[in-house]
Amino acid sequence: MMHVTTDFPAAAHEALGDKSLQAALARMRQGFVSGRASAVARLPEFDAYRDAARAIRDHTLAHLDAYLEIFEANVKAAGGQVHWCRDGAEARETILRILQSRGAKTIAKGKSMVGEEIELNAYLEANGVRPVETDLGEYIIQLRRETPSHIIAPATHVSKAQVADAFRAAHTLLPADRSLAEADTLLAEARAILREEFLNADAGMTGANFLIAETGTSVIVTNEGNGDLSQTVPRTHIVLAGIEKVVPTLDDAAVLLRVLARSATGQEISSYTTFSTGPARKDDLDGPGEYHVVMLDNGRSALLGSAFHDMLRCIRCGACLNHCPVYGAVGGHAYGSVYPGPMGSVLSPALAGIAAAKHLPHASSLCGACEQVCPVRIPLPKMLRAWRDVSFDRGLVTLRSRLGLAVWTFAARRPALYRLATALTAKTLQKHRAWFRLVPGLSGWLATRDFPASSGRTFMAEWKARR
Ligand code: SF4
Structure with missing residues (x-):
C-alpha cells in the first residue's frame, strides 16, 4: 500500500497563498508547456507515434504475464536476477537483503518514482544503509527531507536561494564566502559532492523507464548522466521497477522513447538514454558485478481489466501535470502523494485506497487538457469520474x-x-x-x-x- 498524507482542500488553500511556490509554478508552466508544443510542432507524425505508443502499451498489458516471464528468462540468461515483490514491504526487504548480503553501507540512487512510492530511503536509513540521491532534484529534496513535487522535476518548487541554503546546511566543508547565487555554481557544488559519492558507493540503484522483454534489458533516460554513474561504478546494480514497465521489443522501446522525451521536457531525446543488460561481461571495460531487477506489483495487477486498466499505459512523462490548471495552481505537495496531478489523482486511489485518497479525484476541473497531451492517450477525465462514482457509492463525499x-x-x-x-x-x-x-x-x-x-x-x- 502506498501512503497519501494530506487533506487536499486544506493543503491546496495553503499552497495558493505561498508566494515562493507560486513563482516557481509560473516558471514551470511556461517552460514545460512551450517546450512540448515546439517539440511536437517539429514532428508532424507525432500523433501517429502516440497511436503506435498506445497500441504497444495495450498489447503488452493484454499479455503482461507472458512478457514478464520472457523478461525474467532473458535477465537470467544475461547473468542477472529478478525478484518478484507483491508490495512495498517485500520490495524494501528484498533490496535490504541484497545490500546486507554484500556488506553495503551506502547506495548511490538514480531517480526512481517507485523508490519514492515505497518510501525506500527512510527504510534503508533505519536499517544502517545510507542512500544518496544523485539526480540533482532528488538530491535537493533529500537534503530538505521532502517528497518530490513533480514526477520528472522533483524540486521544481524550490528556488535557487533555497537550494543554496540546503547545500550550506549539509555541505559542512563549503567555504562561507563561496557564492552559490547562480545555477552553475550550485551545479558545480552538487557535482563535486556527488562525484565522491559515486566513487565510494557500495551499490547503485536506478529505476527503469522501460524493461525490454526480448533482451532482458532495463532502460533509463536522464539529462544528468547520474543514472549511468549509479549503475556502472558500484559493484552491484539494483533496478527497481513496477511490473507495468515491460515492453516486448527494442523497436517498441524506440517508439515509446520518441514520445516520452518530447512530452516530458520538449527534447527530441533525453541527453542520456542507457540500455543495461545483466552484469558486466568479461571484456566490458566497466559495469557492475551483479545485476538485480526488483519487480513491484503493489496494487498494479489489480488494475488489469478494471475501470482503471488504461492507467497502466502511463510512461510517467509528466505532461498531464504540466498542462493541468489545478496542478499549476497548487503544485505537487498539496496532493499528499508522490504521484500528483491528473495521473496521480487516478493512480493514488488505486495504490493507496480510495478512502485515503478520497479528495484526489475531485482535484480536477475535468477540462480534458491532460488527456489531450498524454502521449499514450490515457482517458484521465473518464477515470477521474469513475473514482468519483466509487467515492460516492462508498459514502466518502461530504453530506453537503x-x-x-x-x-x-x-x-x-x-x-x-x-x-x-x-x-x-x-x-x-x-x-x-x-x-x-x-x-x-x-x-x-x-x-x-x-x-x-x-x-x-x-x-x-x-x-x-x-x-
Ligand atoms: S498519464 Fe499520460 S501524460 Fe500523464 S504522466 Fe502518464 S503518460 Fe504522461
Whole structure:
C-alpha cells in the first residue's frame, strides 16, 4: 500500500497563498508547456507515434504475464536476477537483503518514482544503509527531507536561494564566502559532492523507464548522466521497477522513447538514454558485478481489466501535470502523494485506497487538457469520474455534496420542474446579480471571482431561440 498524507482542500488553500511556490509554478508552466508544443510542432507524425505508443502499451498489458516471464528468462540468461515483490514491504526487504548480503553501507540512487512510492530511503536509513540521491532534484529534496513535487522535476518548487541554503546546511566543508547565487555554481557544488559519492558507493540503484522483454534489458533516460554513474561504478546494480514497465521489443522501446522525451521536457531525446543488460561481461571495460531487477506489483495487477486498466499505459512523462490548471495552481505537495496531478489523482486511489485518497479525484476541473497531451492517450477525465462514482457509492463525499446532488437529481428527473426552476433563477439573477453569493457552497469559489450577469434566459431557451 502506498501512503497519501494530506487533506487536499486544506493543503491546496495553503499552497495558493505561498508566494515562493507560486513563482516557481509560473516558471514551470511556461517552460514545460512551450517546450512540448515546439517539440511536437517539429514532428508532424507525432500523433501517429502516440497511436503506435498506445497500441504497444495495450498489447503488452493484454499479455503482461507472458512478457514478464520472457523478461525474467532473458535477465537470467544475461547473468542477472529478478525478484518478484507483491508490495512495498517485500520490495524494501528484498533490496535490504541484497545490500546486507554484500556488506553495503551506502547506495548511490538514480531517480526512481517507485523508490519514492515505497518510501525506500527512510527504510534503508533505519536499517544502517545510507542512500544518496544523485539526480540533482532528488538530491535537493533529500537534503530538505521532502517528497518530490513533480514526477520528472522533483524540486521544481524550490528556488535557487533555497537550494543554496540546503547545500550550506549539509555541505559542512563549503567555504562561507563561496557564492552559490547562480545555477552553475550550485551545479558545480552538487557535482563535486556527488562525484565522491559515486566513487565510494557500495551499490547503485536506478529505476527503469522501460524493461525490454526480448533482451532482458532495463532502460533509463536522464539529462544528468547520474543514472549511468549509479549503475556502472558500484559493484552491484539494483533496478527497481513496477511490473507495468515491460515492453516486448527494442523497436517498441524506440517508439515509446520518441514520445516520452518530447512530452516530458520538449527534447527530441533525453541527453542520456542507457540500455543495461545483466552484469558486466568479461571484456566490458566497466559495469557492475551483479545485476538485480526488483519487480513491484503493489496494487498494479489489480488494475488489469478494471475501470482503471488504461492507467497502466502511463510512461510517467509528466505532461498531464504540466498542462493541468489545478496542478499549476497548487503544485505537487498539496496532493499528499508522490504521484500528483491528473495521473496521480487516478493512480493514488488505486495504490493507496480510495478512502485515503478520497479528495484526489475531485482535484480536477475535468477540462480534458491532460488527456489531450498524454502521449499514450490515457482517458484521465473518464477515470477521474469513475473514482468519483466509487467515492460516492462508498459514502466518502461530504453530506453537503450528497444533499446538493440529491436536490439536482430530483429536479433533473422532472424536466418541467427543472426548466421552471432554472428559468426563475436566470430571471432573478438578472435583476439581483449579487444574490448569487447567497447560493450555499459557492462562497469559496466566489471569494476571488465575480460571476457574469445573467442574460435572464436559460441555456435551453437561448438554444431554442437561436435555432
Ligand atoms: S498519464 Fe499520460 S501524460 Fe500523464 S504522466 Fe502518464 S503518460 Fe504522461
